[in-house]
Amino acid sequence: MGVVGRSVVFAAAALLAIGPAAAADFASVRVSAGKVLFPLVTKGALAAGRAEVGAARGICALSVEVEPVDDRGWSLYVVTDSPAFDPVDVGKPCGDLYWKKDEDGPGAYRPLDEGEWLVFDNPEGGRAVVPLDVAVALDWNTPPGRYSLGVRFLVKPR
Secondary structure: OOEOOHHHOEEEEEEEOOOOOOOOOOEEEEEOOOEEEOOOOEHHHHHHOEEEEOOOOOOOOEEEEEEEOOOOOEEEEEEEOOOEOEOHHHOOEHHHEEEEEOOOOHHHOEEOOOOOEEEEEEOOOOOEEEEEEEEEEOOOOOOOEEEEEEEEEEEEEO
16 A cells, blocks of 8 residues: 555644543553554555554554552543644544544444543452554545644543
8 A cells, every 4th residue: 555645645643631530639540652643644544534543453552551549440531622633723523533442343443522431441440551542534535734632531430
């Protein structure tokens, strides 16, 4: 697969910011990648309708580590900081960013819209590492450029 010509090259960066836990001292959250950069877009990616980071199982785009301070159960959520990618004037909605757990199949991607999405539920409590893959929707009409979107991870006690 060759790289698409300059007129349709799409580069996207999902900038990840860590959100606070629901209870200030309930848990610490660490993300192993502070910025996720998508590769140069190929004709195959445009035909498929998305560019992926971490498409192969065991190779994830980012890893979210939750370390609670006690043994209560907890749930991990992902939310976006904005209803649209920056630059906003392009009109690329936040729902064009997709996420899934690394162990889930390629059909498990979910769009990241403006709601809180449950990523992982840990009713027994304790430390956990949750590897995630991300993808961005695109097509031949996507204007070329660099796009960014803020994402936060929240931990809430059960």
